[in-house]
Amino acid sequence: MKSAKNRYAVLFGFAGLFVVLSFLVRTALLIWAFPQAGLPFTGILSVYAKGFVYDVGVALFFTVAYGLYLLLLPQRLNNTVFNRVFTFTGFFLALMIVIFSFFAEFTFWGEYAGRFDFIAVDYLIYTYEVISNINQSYPLPLLIGGVILGTALLTWLCARRGIFRNSFQSRTPFAKRLVIFILLLGATAAHAFLISNDWADKSKNRYQQELSKAGVYSFISAYLNNELAYDKYYLQEDEHKAFATMRRLLQSSDAEYLENGQSIYRNIIDTTAAVKPNIIMVTIESFSADFMTRFGNKEHITPVLDSIAQNGILFTNMYATGTRTVRGMEALTLAVPPTPGQSIVRRHNNENLFSAATIFRKSGYEATFFYGGDGYFDNMNKFFGNNGYDITDRLRHRLVDDKLAGKRTNIPDSAVQFENAWGVCDEDIYKAAIKSADEKFAAGKPFYDFIMTTSNHRPFTYPGGKIDIPSGTSREGAVKYTDYAIGRFLKAIQDKPWYKNTVIIFVADHCASSAGKNEIEVSKYHIPCIFFNVPDTPPQEIPVMCSQIDIYPTLLKMLHWSYHTNFYGKNVLDSSYQPRAMVSTYQKLAYLEPGKMVILSPQQKAQCFTWDPAKSEEQPAPMDSALLSHSVANYQTAYSLFKNNGMKK
Incomplete structure (x- = not known):
């Protein structure tokens, strides 16, 4: 079915293409992880439902600026060479970024079994090591050529469907453009304020959490939350009590x-x-x-x-x-x-x-x-x-x-x-x-x-x-x-x-x-x-x-x-x-004693588990107050000492 003539045909076409490609990537990752994931049917449904919400969010973020451009572009410039070159170039570059990010997601998943996080942010900063590593791990000319070829093919297919022609030849009134843009901007703002990357973490299964996410969304979330203040996001107790507990544990x-x-x-x-x-x-x-x-x-x-x-x-x-x-x-x-x-x-x-x-x-x-x-x-x-x-x-x-x-x-x-x-x-x-x-x-x-x-x-x-x-x-x-x-x-x-x-x-x-x-x-x-x-x-x-x-x-x-x-x-x-150990991700802080564990998370959350090292099994358990106290004492005082220069010589 060919798209109708509307100035936003390219925008809607790009958003739809992104959602479809994201669905295919998520499906491929699910198949890859399925033998280890242990996901029930309801978990798989949750992966796709939450994933769709994240994908729509990324599509909105990708297109909202272009939506403003379409709102303000005078009708007399809509079918000009300038707009054609601008639209084709922007579409091609945005799609190339998307395709490259999808490839990067597969390589990242192979290494970390997760969507982009702080590690990916670090890798963007240290370009020499990362580009060299990619070049030595994969045939870079073929990779770049494949990304460009894939982008060109998809752009051509979209052109064949008429989305560019329908956009350039449209005569969408300003009032209608304004309504579309307000809806687009409102949906983008609602997504930004109502949906966070933590929403995917409601599941107890880590694979379900990661498969639900969208790579670009997770990357931006990691970039914006590069450091987490313990005293803002994590469970605390009175500072004097925390240090008293810590001093007793270290005595x-x-x-x-x-x-x-x-x-x-x-x-x-x-x-x-x-x-x-x-x-x-x-x-x-x-x-x-x-x-x-x-x-x-x-x-x-x-x-x-x-x-x-x-x-x-x-x-x-x-x-x-x-x-x-x-x-x-x-x-x-x-x-x-x-x-x-x-x-x-x-x-x-x-x-x-x-x-x-x-x-x-x-x-x-x-x-x-x-x-x-x-x-x-x-x-x-x-x-x-x-x-x-x-x-x-x-x-x-x-x-x-x-x-x-x-x-x-x-x-x-x-x-x-x-x-x-x-x-x-x-x-x-x-x-x-x-x-x-x-x-x-x-x-x-x-x-x-x-x-x-x-x-x-x-x-x-x-x-x-x-x-x-x-x-x-x-x-x-x-x-x-x-x-x-x-x-x-x-x-x-x-x-x-x-x-x-x-x-x-x-x-x-x-x-x-x-x-x-x-x-x-x-x-x-x-x-x-x-x-x-x-x-x-x-x-x-x-x-x-x-x-x-x-x-x-x-x-x-x-x-x-x-x-x-x-x-x-x-x-x-x-x-x-x-006997005890402390293990962590960027956001989760776990405190282990033989057979039991407390995990501290943002939003002042704490969960207790039993764990069996022989079987690598973890099961939810009633909160152990002593274990929780030891956990908070270690993490809270360590953060406090660093923040207040107490770790200085």
């Missing part, structure tokens, strides 16, 4: 508080003579516990780490605090619970915080952050460089002034055997760290190094001829190369004069994915952590539930250090330690 027999009131600053006292080895922490990109044979993997892709686990101290029940590298970095440097919105690594006023480097620097150590890519990405250099760390990275943004307190060293071209969008391969970053360790040892300086690897990241490329899985073919190949590089690293340092006096920590920043049918899939936060080469400490497994934030308090107790601390982490071997 231990070897700790004394140094300040009263709204502070957790305390002194850890150990009467045994301290041991002060060098410390190297290897933070492994996107490394889930279930990649290792020890945790049930049958592919035997981590022989090195499995061997290290048997000969070191393995934490079998540790959880990452989030789903992004910067969240892991926050936990591993500041030992704080995750606060809603962005990681502290990416926030303003994050300089001079009390960090692991603060403790080591006070004891005479050199502290260095090693990264195989450009540390400008995700604000890493600015964070580490102004919180006690020197920087060694792969300098790309030569004109960027990071205003770093620490010194910055570039990994030269001559030291690089392989490089992709995210940086040099793991072998190369280890060589840079070894070179630095040799220099510090020769100068008589103990060192604390934070090494961030990148090879276990899409596009999963690495040097050829190293392992039996071709580069760029699979996550399993990247995991196996990551493990191989760790083996080469250990072999290279075992004869170094500083090796016997060096503790090496292997820990993941986060898991490879966070997708699951539950709001927070706890199993997708389970990470490995190994202390290797700890003096006078036999191999063992530590099975208690714990968090990334507990790593340094536990290690420093093993080394018998006395020190001041502002950490939320605790020594997990202490008799007063209560």
Whole structure:
């Protein structure tokens, strides 16, 4: 059926085309996710019903400005070359953006099993890494050509249906145009004020939530809500009570508080003579516990780490605090619970915080952050460089002034055997760290190094001829190369004069994915952590539930250090330690104790669940008041300390 002559024929045609294409994308994603989603028929109906509302909203936002143009365009200009060129060009460009966004949604879903969120916003900001990653992961010329070809084909089909001709040849009176525009503007305003992205989150099933959303809508929502104020959106209690609860939870027999009131600053006292080895922490990109044979993997892709686990101290029940590298970095440097919105690594006023480097620097150590890519990405250099760390990275943004307190060293071209969008391969970053360790040892300086690897990241490329899985073919190949590089690293340092006096920590920043049918899939936060080469400490497994934030308090107790601390982490071997972990998305804050969990959400919501780690099952449960109190105390006080400069040194 051909459209009637009306100046708004192109506008209505574009909106209808967008809704149809969105329906097809949602259907394809539903088919993709269906085996894991566990959606009932009513859930599927809800996906399409809510999805239609979101799609209409996006169509309105896309077209409202064009609607104003059509209202104001004089009739004598309606069928001119100017209007024809303007309309065809605008239609083509808008449709090309839509088609590209739909393609991006499929790639994003493949990585995160969700619609666009803060991660997509970050990716738009860091264009070099993202475009390079796309170019290395996909045939970019074919991709761009396909998008342009698809846009041209759909534009031609719309022209064949006569929507452009009917718009240009119409004589729609101003009064009718005004009524149409008022209705269009009113519908857009109503959608903006009445429908939020949170509406999709009413379901308990995460897949249902994400499938209901529209990618563009979610992207704009994430952009506008990049940071969330805990004291505005989340459940609170009296500030004094929250800090009193937190201080009680952090109290231990070897700790004394140094300040009263709204502070957790305390002194850890150990009467045994301290041991002060060098410390190297290897933070492994996107490394889930279930990649290792020890945790049930049958592919035997981590022989090195499995061997290290048997000969070191393995934490079998540790959880990452989030789903992004910067969240892991926050936990591993500041030992704080995750606060809603962005990681502290990416926030303003994050300089001079009390960090692991603060403790080591006070004891005479050199502290260095090693990264195989450009540390400008995700604000890493600015964070580490102004919180006690020197920087060694792969300098790309030569004109960027990071205003770093620490010194910055570039990994030269001559030291690089392989490089992709995210940086040099793991072998190369280890060589840079070894070179630095040799220099510090020769100068008589103990060192604390934070090494961030990148090879276990899409596009999963690495040097050829190293392992039996071709580069760029699979996550399993990247995991196996990551493990191989760790083996080469250990072999290279075992004869170094500083090796016997060096503790090496292997820990993941986060898991490879966070997708699951539950709001927070706890199993997708389970990470490995190994202390290797700890003096006078036999191999063992530590099975208690714990968090990334507990790593340094536990290690420093093993080394018998006395020190001041502002950490939320605790020594997990202490008799007063209560097993718990904190995991999060950008908006959901979960507090776990064995068998139970509280999830805090915006609009002061709190939900309690039981959870079975063996079956990865979570079931709603009556609220546990003690668990809720512990949860609020951790998250509320952490937000308060950062906001009010209480995390500063």
